[in-house]
Amino acid sequence: MMGRILGVIGDPIEHSLSPKLHNWVLQQLELNEDYEYRPFRVSSTALAAFLQEVREKELHGLNVTIPHKESIIPLLDEIDPMADRLGAVNTIVRIDNKLKGYNTDGLGFLRAACTNKISLKNARVVMLGAGGSAKAVAFALTGAGIAQLSLYNRSPDRAIELRAQLLSKTNFSAIDVHRLSDRECLCADLSQATLLINTTPIGMFPHADKSPLPLPEALHEGLTVYDLVYNPSETSLMREAHHRGARVFNGLDMLIYQGLESLRLWLGENDLSKIERKISLPELREVLYEVLGVAV
Structure with missing residues (x-):
């Protein structure tokens, strides 16, 4: 008897790490005969x-x-409130022939931050980018007790729109917006920042020599740098930050945890720790980097 089918949809889809991630986790959970994950x-x-x-x-x-x-x-039967807020769905659960949409990206970020002991309480955050990933992370941050969020984007329009959405849909108001080219503001904000998050694809393979930050000299040892890029495993931004004494993390754990949150929903689990206890995060990282052909 064939097991239940899970999958990922997109176009293109060949690049997706999701099949490897989920089928490996299902095997660790001894559910690989009950479920199969396909692209x-x-x-x-x-x-x-x-x-x-x-x-x-x-x-x-x-x-x-x-x-x-x-x-x-609009093609789904029901939308979870967070997915509705974000205007984006990354997970669908089928319940009695009806399809409900969720978004686990923000939870993935928060889980990754917790795992890596990145303190968000009272954090002063500088975020680079204002696209879909930035929106998911920003909404997650506003509920995590941060003190300040400074949004930097090449074109301020999307950042202004994101700020407006955050102000209208959350109780958090300490948000400012700047052009990425505004070096004076960026330098001042980074000097006070405790967390820098890159949500742009700049620095991603094959352009690994690029950095989204025009002011690497503003990085400092009191800063934690979280780059959502995970290929290469150490980006140019991460190297610059590490050289100046900052803690650095790439985006692979966020990818892993948003995937685990999806799996939790499909399995009907209330507590992600039941899944986490049965897998080795370092081993899963190695498995995914082997697929990417990336040195760790």
Whole structure:
């Protein structure tokens, strides 16, 4: 008897680490005979028909990646409040032929921060970028007790829009917006910052020599740098920060934990620790980096 089918949909989909991540975890949980995780390449024009097949063929759950995270929302039967806030879905759970959308990106960030002992309480945060990843992280931060959030983007329009959404949908108001080219403000904010987060793809393979930060000299030992890029395992920004005494982390743990949060939803678990206890995070990191062909 074939087990329940899980999967990830996107276009393209060949680059996704999700099948390796989930099938490895399912094996550690001794659920690999009950569940199988597959990639599905689904174009935008085929999305509605595919979701109808999901209902009829009883796929148990899906991850959603580019370009469907926003366009899929009106095609679902129900949306979790956080996914609704973010305007993006990365996880679908099938319940009685109905599809409910969730977003686990923010939780993934918070879990990764906790695992790596990154203090968010009263943190003064500088964030680079204002896209989808920035939105998920920013909403998570506003509920985590930070003191200040400074948004920097090449074009301020998206950052201004993100600030407006945060102000209207959360109780957090200590948010300012600047152009990334405003070196004076950036230098001043970094001097007071305890956490720098890069949510842009700058520095990602094959452009690993690039850094999103125009002022590496403003990095300091009182800073923690969290780069959402995970390929390469040490980005140019991370090297610059480490050289100046800062703690540095890449984005692989956020990827892992958003995936584990998805799996928790599919398995109907209330507590992620039941899954965490049965897997080795260092071993999972190694497995994923081996797939990427990245030296750790």
